[in-house]
Amino acid sequence: MRSYVCIFLLALVSSVAIAAPAKAPVKQVTLTEEELLGARIFSDPRLSSPQGQSCMSCHHPRAAFSDPRRGLPVSQGATESNFGGRNAPSAMYAQFVPELTLIEEDGEQSYIGGLFWDGRANNLIEQAKGPFLNHLEMGSTKEYVVSQVCSSPTYGDLVKKVFGEKACVKNWTAARVDKVYHLVAKAIASFESTEFFSPFASKFDRVMAKEDTFTEEELRGFQVFQDENKGKCAACHVLDTENAAGKALFTDFTYDNLGIPKNPELKFLGHTAVDVGLAATTGRKEDKGAFRVPTLRNIAFTAPYGHNGYFKTLEQIVDFYNSRDVKPVCKGNLTAEEATAQNCWPRAEVAANKNTEELGNLKMTAQEQKDLIAFLKTLTDGR
Incomplete structure (x- = not known):
């Protein structure tokens, strides 16, 4: 698979007036086609309803992939009157969080792992599926996200290369929507598993x-x-x-x-x-x-x-x-x-x-x- 060299998110990062580390955590990272597609989906504001909010809106690289709008305790949704109920955590180093698991130690059972504050997603793919469909966040639907990714010229040939030639078809069934939606989340998860998110550069x-x-x-x-x-x-x-x-x-x-x-x-x-x-x-x-x-x-x-x-x-x-x-x-x-x-x-x-x-x-x-x-x-x- 062809790879791409990106200089700290290239044009994916819009300039915002917020505090940032003195240097970019990662100056240069080589991305696969799937990771590059994930990066573009991650930063695409057209996948929310109404349009205007992307994953990066609440997980911006200049704020260590957390919400750059620090004046609020929780994140504002795509609909301006909607707000999440919890503080958006940083997406950095999330790739190392294990699946939610019940363990026993010294006779006591307790849970470890799982993404989101309450562990309801077992991995980055399942986590990436959530915000698109949450009415308080991006307020979208699987069908809308899939149709936008499949039809947008922004992604060029990357969608066909990563998802397969026949992934995006005109006659959508519920099963095919689910399959492509999973591929969208998988691409985001692949991007979130790159060195951009885990540079260990402190x-x-x-x-x-x-x-x-x-x-x-x-x-x-x-x-x-x-x-x-x-x-x-x-x-x-x-x-x-x-x-x-x-x-x-x-x-x-x-x-x-x-x-x-x-x-x-x-x-x-x-x-x-x-x-x-x-x-x-x-x-x-x-x-x-x-x-x-x-x-x-x-x-x-x-x-x-x-x-x-x-x-x-x-x-x-x-x-x-x-x-x-x-x-x-x-x-x-x-x-x-x-x-x-x-x-x-x-x-x-x-x-x-x-x-x-x-x-x-x-x-x-x-x-x-x-x-x-x-x-x-x-x-x-x-x-």
């Missing part, structure tokens, strides 16, 4: 390769990160390299209820129901309020934080981890800014199953929190 990676050194502040932060009696971060955001990537992914793919408060901003965007997280996928009461542990790679460029976008800054979420169970309970469901100003934290959206072992009262000093954030910023690709 200062942390250079330090681990002995090509760079941490500043004193960053080194202290790394020590806090690993300290089982202080930050406890590495308990879930593991440094293990025995995985599919062979490098630290800063997640163990497990699920936790962090006790994050309900985001009061969401009620103005059409979301008032309690979000039960993983329990919506598994049906287990012990999974209520649990969400998959995300990677910390590029965390400085993926604000807001938490499944509901409750925290706007790293300072807020680090303080929450440190003092959730120490500060008094707020009177009312305040925003993170309001809670910080009043030196309190609102009650958890889901009180059951709350993790009290690895966060809530970490006893970090103000300097240790600052050091920890300095370390987290070394996880940015291209810096």
